[in-house]
Amino acid sequence: MIVPKPVHCQARPGHFVLGGRTALAADPALGDVAAWLRSEIGPVIGGDLPPAAPGPGTITFALDDLPREAYRLTVAQDGVRIAAGGPAGAFYAAQSLRQLMPPAAYRKAGPGGELEIPAVHIEDEPRFGWRGCLLDVARHFMPKHDVLRFVDLMAMHKLNVLHLHLTDDQGWRVEIRRHPRLTEVGAWRAQSQTGWNGPLDGRPHGGYYTQDDLREIVAYAARRHITVVPEIDLPGHTQAAIAAYPELGNLDTPLGVRTGWGVGVNVLNAEDSTVKFFQDVFDEVLELFPSPYVCVGGDECPKDQWRDSPAAQRRIRELGLRDEEELQSWFIHQFDAYLTARGRRLVGWDEILEGGLAPGAVVASWRGDLGAVAAARNGHDVISTPSTSVYFDYRQGPGEDEPVPFGTVLSLEDVYAFEPIPAELRGDPAAERVLGSQCAVWTELIDSPRQVDYMAFPRLTAFAETVWSTADRDAADFLRRLEAHLDRLDAIGVEYRRESGPLPWQ
Numbered sequence: 001m002i003v004p005k006p007v008h009c010q011a012r013p014g015h016f017v018l019g020g021r022t023a024l025a026a027d028p029a030l031g032d033v034a035a036w037l038r039s040e041i042g043p044v045i046g047g048d049l050p051p052a053a054p055g056p057g058t059i060t061f062a063l064d065d066l067p068r069e070a071y072r073l074t075v076a077q078d079g080v081r082i083a084a085g086g087p088a089g090a091f092y093a094a095q096s097l098r099q100l101m102p103p104a105a106y107r108k109a110g111p112g113g114e115l116e117i118p119a120v121h122i123e124d125e126p127r128f129g130w131r132g133c134l135l136d137v138a139r140h141f142m143p144k145h146d147v148l149r150f151v152d153l154m155a156m157h158k159l160n161v162l163h164l165h166l167t168d169d170q171g172w173r174v175e176i177r178r179h180p181r182l183t184e185v186g187a188w189r190a191q192s193q194t195g196w197n198g199p200l201d202g203r204p205h206g207g208y209y210t211q212d213d214l215r216e217i218v219a220y221a222a223r224r225h226i227t228v229v230p231e232i233d234l235p236g237h238t239q240a241a242i243a244a245y246p247e248l249g250n251l252d253t254p255l256g257v258r259t260g261w262g263v264g265v266n267v268l269n270a271e272d273s274t275v276k277f278f279q280d281v282f283d284e285v286l287e288l289f290p291s292p293y294v295c296v297g298g299d300e301c302p303k304d305q306w307r308d309s310p311a312a313q314r315r316i317r318e319l320g321l322r323d324e325e326e327l328q329s330w331f332i333h334q335f336d337a338y339l340t341a342r343g344r345r346l347v348g349w350d351e352i353l354e355g356g357l358a359p360g361a362v363v364a365s366w367r368g369d370l371g372a373v374a375a376a377r378n379g380h381d382v383i384s385t386p387s388t389s390v391y392f393d394y395r396q397g398p399g400e401d402e403p404v405p406f407g408t409v410l411s412l413e414d415v416y417a418f419e420p421i422p423a424e425l426r427g428d429p430a431a432e433r434v435l436g437s438q439c440a441v442w443t444e445l446i447d448s449p450r451q452v453d454y455m456a457f458p459r460l461t462a463f464a465e466t467v468w469s470t471a472d473r474d475a476a477d478f479l480r481r482l483e484a485h486l487d488r489l490d491a492i493g494v495e496y497r498r499e500s501g502p503l504p505w506q
């Protein structure tokens, strides 16, 4: 009943009884995973799961000669044995072990007593190394404690990359000491549009993470084997920054933080001082986020202002470029060189292919598969994130009453049918370039953590299986296992989309 489905799982007769005095024995390298399990399960059973040497009746975490994220889990009447290639594998074993327990194991506290775990032998490892989810905290701010909760939900599904979309036209969410107005001004908007083209709601929105908040999120995620990839989107999607520092833009008139949705026309100018400003920003961002990958956006940058601006035209000539597309490409190259010099890899949306791809760039392919195929064949690493398959802001059903009626229908079954390797690359050695995939929770129309629950679950559960489990998936089998999984989500208090019944948050 484990989700995502393990590579190999064999039920055995009997069960193990986990009680408050059950001891945990861990190789020192895996001590932190054992401590995590202790802190999660201890309060449920009303015991402290003391550390001990391996022996009968214990849960043992040992290292073995396996890939880093792989594990073997054997539950027998006389003990539980976990063998893992490293801490990540041990963590995934612990996640599977928790799923073998009754749903009450997901509560924060319990009546105490024992938990029965059915005997089983599991051998498991992920299909892809990049199993991500993007969270757009720019359009609607998500308070820190909800981000931490979301991290736990990702970890439960064995996802390992949280792509935090920290900046956009409608809000700047990361404190930058060098440029304080980014949050003083850029983190707030007076009101916002309801619906994609709806009226303004007349109420303020905002919020941001301090640097300490972000350090906490990063450390919390790291303990759960999740890398937080920050995104500072540029040169488009930057109106909040321009509202704070008008000298970054192309206009003489001041702008406010944007209140509407859709692709914005206000983009950065291409002056050296603007590139320098954002490199200052990245100096601080790199300190906060140890991730080897850093996203600079690059998507949806309308070229109108560059076409109309004498200064931008002068820049194009000065730099010896042909047109505005090459100017966008030049922009991304500046940040590729900057990040490469600091030992990081640039991630950008597939628009960065236009006008020439920066040498070190990883392409996040969102407009269908074309970007993925082109980038992979050019020897670039790819993250497959096609909007019509894994964008969880898209509506979940055709009904009139669908609460967030955006995009085409993307049902649970549609997500389950998603295949991260584009059809055109199957059988092509370039398919090796696909690092994996990530789903995305864009939040223009999702204005609370409760709505995030509704839009992300259980679709994220289906997605997790597309990146973790083997390619020969069976939807009927998934739906059966999902029933048990929904009991776990209920125990946590996730307000996922039900097939019928009242909406939880209206």
Ligand code: TNX
Binding pocket: 299, 300, 349, 366, 387, 391, 393, 442, 443, 444
């Ligand atoms: C496109 S995906 C965007 C986002 C929107 C999303 C809505 C991407 C790189 N850009 O800015 O939020 O569509 O689905």
